[in-house]
Amino acid sequence: MSDMLRGTVLFGIMAVLIVGTGFVQSWNSALLILNMGLVSAVMALGVNLQWGFAGLFNVGVMGFVALGGLATVLVSMPPVGAAWSAGAGRLFLALALAVAVMAAAILLWKRLRRGLRGWVVAALLVAGFFAFRAVFDPAVALIEAVDPAATGYLGGLGLPVVLAWPVGGLLAAGVAWLIGKTALGLRSDYLAIATLGIAEIIIAVIKNEDWLARGVKNVNGLPRPLPYEIDLQNDPGFVETAAGLGLDATTASTLYVKLGYGVMFTLVLVLLLVLAQLALKSPWGRMMRAIRDNETSARAMGKDVTRRHLQIFVLGSAICGIAGAMMTTLDGQLTPGTYQPLRYTFLIWVMVIVGGSGNNFGAVLGGFLIWFLWVQVEPIGQWLMYHVTYGMADGSWLKGHLLDSVQHMRLLTMGVILLLVLRFSPRGLLPER
Amino acid sequence: MEFLNGFVALANFVLIPAVAYGSQLALGALGVTLIYGILRFSNFAHGDTMAFGTMCTILVTWWLQGMGVSLGPLPTALLAIPFGIAGCAALILLTDRVVYRFYRVQRVKPVIMVIVSMGVMFIYNGITRFIIGTEDQNFADGERFIIGVRDFKTLTGLDEGLAIRTTQGITVVTAVIVVAALFWFLNRTRTGKSMRAYSDNEDLALLSGINPERVVMVTWLIVAALATIAGVLYGLDKSFKPFTYFQLLLPIFAAAIVGGLGSPLGAIAGGFVIAFSEVGVTYAWKKVLGYWMPESLAPDGLVQLMSTDYKFAVSFVILLIVLLFRPTGLFKGKSV
Numbered sequence: 001m002s003d004m005l006r007g008t009v010l011f012g013i014m015a016v017l018i019v020g021t022g023f024v025q026s027w028n029s030a031l032l033i034l035n036m037g038l039v040s041a042v043m044a045l046g047v048n049l050q051w052g053f054a055g056l057f058n059v060g061v062m063g064f065v066a067l068g069g070l071a072t073v074l075v076s077m078p079p080v081g082a083a084w085s086a087g088a089g090r091l092f093l094a095l096a097l098a099v100a101v102m103a104a105a106i107l108l109w110k111r112l113r114r115g116l117r118g119w120v121v122a123a124l125l126v127a128g129f130f131a132f133r134a135v136f137d138p139a140v141a142l143i144e145a146v147d148p149a150a151t152g153y154l155g156g157l158g159l160p161v162v163l164a165w166p167v168g169g170l171l172a173a174g175v176a177w178l179i180g181k182t183a184l185g186l187r188s189d190y191l192a193i194a195t196l197g198i199a200e201i202i203i204a205v206i207k208n209e210d211w212l213a214r215g216v217k218n219v220n221g222l223p224r225p226l227p228y229e230i231d232l233q234n235d236p237g238f239v240e241t242a243a244g245l246g247l248d249a250t251t252a253s254t255l256y257v258k259l260g261y262g263v264m265f266t267l268v269l270v271l272l273l274v275l276a277q278l279a280l281k282s283p284w285g286r287m288m289r290a291i292r293d294n295e296t297s298a299r300a301m302g303k304d305v306t307r308r309h310l311q312i313f314v315l316g317s318a319i320c321g322i323a324g325a326m327m328t329t330l331d332g333q334l335t336p337g338t339y340q341p342l343r344y345t346f347l348i349w350v351m352v353i354v355g356g357s358g359n360n361f362g363a364v365l366g367g368f369l370i371w372f373l374w375v376q377v378e379p380i381g382q383w384l385m386y387h388v389t390y391g392m393a394d395g396s397w398l399k400g401h402l403l404d405s406v407q408h409m410r411l412l413t414m415g416v417i418l419l420l421v422l423r424f425s426p427r428g429l430l431p432e433r
Numbered sequence: 434m435e436f437l438n439g440f441v442a443l444a445n446f447v448l449i450p451a452v453a454y455g456s457q458l459a460l461g462a463l464g465v466t467l468i469y470g471i472l473r474f475s476n477f478a479h480g481d482t483m484a485f486g487t488m489c490t491i492l493v494t495w496w497l498q499g500m501g502v503s504l505g506p507l508p509t510a511l512l513a514i515p516f517g518i519a520g521c522a523a524l525i526l527l528t529d530r531v532v533y534r535f536y537r538v539q540r541v542k543p544v545i546m547v548i549v550s551m552g553v554m555f556i557y558n559g560i561t562r563f564i565i566g567t568e569d570q571n572f573a574d575g576e577r578f579i580i581g582v583r584d585f586k587t588l589t590g591l592d593e594g595l596a597i598r599t600t601q602g603i604t605v606v607t608a609v610i611v612v613a614a615l616f617w618f619l620n621r622t623r624t625g626k627s628m629r630a631y632s633d634n635e636d637l638a639l640l641s642g643i644n645p646e647r648v649v650m651v652t653w654l655i656v657a658a659l660a661t662i663a664g665v666l667y668g669l670d671k672s673f674k675p676f677t678y679f680q681l682l683l684p685i686f687a688a689a690i691v692g693g694l695g696s697p698l699g700a701i702a703g704g705f706v707i708a709f710s711e712v713g714v715t716y717a718w719k720k721v722l723g724y725w726m727p728e729s730l731a732p733d734g735l736v737q738l739m740s741t742d743y744k745f746a747v748s749f750v751i752l753l754i755v756l757l758f759r760p761t762g763l764f765k766g767k768s769v
Binding site for chain 2: 419
């Protein structure tokens with residue numbers, strides 16, 4: 001079977017699965033799966049760029065996704081004037097101080113002779129840390145004291161929420177650049193541990209720095225790029241059109257909003273997919289794969305491996321950031337407590353491996369398929385468990401336990417799928433050409 | 434007196450918890466480092482292996498408690514550990530037979546093995562949650578304290594109290610015994626020596642007639658024991674929650690890398706380095722400094738360098754410093 005045909009058939013099956021969900025369950029759940037599938041596909045594209053193109057083992061996807069979510073808050077929420085006047089100046093002074101200390105430390109490290117410099121730089125960092133805290137802590141206290149139940153943070157810029165998507169990408173790219181500068185020289189599994197740790201730190205910062213995005217108090221009611229359902233239902237024109245299609249206003253409005261998101265996400269995905277495809281086919285893409293397959297010989301050919309790695313690490317992370325911003329926009333709220341590595345890092349990895357690393361279409365397919373399974377394993381498991389426990393006495397301990405534990409089947413299934421694909425089709429469903 | 438009071442406060446809030454936590458990390462890191470040395474990959478499933486072994490132990494503990502068996506002042510879980518190890522070993526050996534061996538025979542790149550271990554991680558995680566759920570489980574019983582705050586105060590007449598929990602004492606004693614046994618095994622027995630030979634140079638070891646499958650099996654058995662013991666000790670000391678164990682992966686890896694991957698001695702040193710810095714940086718030093726510094730200089734604030742939620746950041750920063758300035762770790766580890 002040719003690659004083209006294989007791809008068409010697999011994507012066709014995927015479409016049938018989603019449309020089938022629409023017929024069997026409900027069109028709302030089908031569209032939900034589609035929308036999150038689109039977001040997942042974008043994330044998988046980002047990871048595929050890093051792993052499939054360049055062989056970089058990044059398990060900090062969650063961190064970049066969360067940064068995208070943070071960008072949504074920082075861009076779209078209205079600014080909290082009282083908090084800005086209370087402590088913003090002081091806060092930015094503290095942050096500037098921190099940056100200055102870091103810069104001075106790096107400069108000193110480069111300028112001074114060996115021997116003494118370790119102590120000098122360490123002393124500077126320690127002194128800088130205490131100076132930073134002395135300025136920073138009161139500023140934070142001032143900001144967080146402003147109506148803590150509703151705000152207690154600086155708020156955002158009050159710009160249209162769609163702007164947050166590119167900004168999320170930029171934010172993630174900036175952080176990725178910093179990380180790449182320090183960590184990319186490391187061996188593959190050291191890089192894995194390093195990125196795993198960085199993701200945890202990013203989440204810890206978002207959770208604890210309440211002045212930034214309210215931490216675990218969450219930011220609710222993010223502005224939306226689409227009208228609210230309730231407004232649609234009150235719009236006579238919309239109700240009429242819906243009635244013309246044979247739908248009641250409530251269903252029609254929810255479908256309309258979800259379809260709207262679907263269209264927007266599809267645009268982003270197609271754009272990124274085209275770019276990624278162009279990159280893959282370009283000399284740059286071939287160079288990346290050459291570096292991935294044999295770093296030493298690529299280096300011997302005069303390629304600057306470290307810089308190329310940094311470049312693609314930043315690009316891939318930016319895509320994850322965009323996806324994160326899209327997801328938070330879809331949710332309408334930022335809940336830092338829900339970011340878990342299994343869901344936002346390792347699941348994306350499963351998508352890339354199952355879809356086919358090194359193949360952009362494979363990554364997209366993997367994103368859709370794994371997300372579909374992630375959602376549908378639970379109802380399937382429930383159905384299965386219902387029949388397994390059918391013969392058991394009602395109210396027996398085992399029956400209750402089995403029925404309650406169905407939700408954990410997901411992780412098990414994902415692991416089994418990953419291992420099966422790795423074993424029997426290690427290059428994924430749509431292998432790299 | 435002031436100085437002694439300060440020291441007791443320091444011991445109570447920093448030294449003792451850090452020693453206990455460090456022992457738990459060291460045992461976990463020993464498992465990671467052994468797998469890295471012999472099987473040559475970073476095992477992402479290690480945290481969940483610990484969770485599974487602990488879960489088996491908890492289930493047996495409950496059963497024992499139900500039967501009315503107890504160790505008196507000591508937690509019943511100690512009796513259940515061998516069963517936990519057996520359960521964990523069975524699962525690991527099955528995993529090796531079904532999953533890892535295929536890739537080992539093919540000699541795939543280490544990074545593929547890491548991805549495979551990601552799959553295993555999902556499965557272990559799912560199994561553990563499926564059987565015991567995601568909730569906190571507290572399974573410590575027996576005497577709570579070796580010495581309580583009040584007893585210590587009346588005993589010594591100091592203002593500051595010192596409490597040593599039974600679980601902390603057990604942790605340290607067990608860790609010492611386990612580590613001693615492990616080093617004796619690796620350095621004195623034939624099997625242990627063949628393991629070290631295999632770790633140093635696989636081809637040479639094969640040429641001299643060492644059976645690789647046997648070495649791998651023994652390694653997994655030891656890893657099962659270490660992971661279960663580390664997990665049970667951590668669970669007794671704090672509490673058991675599958676997600677926490679998954680998160681332990683980071684400090685454990687940090688410990689193993691800081692010490693030098695593949696070096697058992699390094700894993701232990703790394704465990705304590707990480708534990709002491711985590712506890713030290715997140716502790717509010719106000720009390721201790723208040724005793725130690727002249728009254729005029731006593732600090733106003735809490736003198737807490739970072740809030741406890743940033744403890745991951747601490748292990749991570751140490752990890753990064755070591756990686757940047759001494760890539761093979763404190764004790765010379767190996768790099769694949």
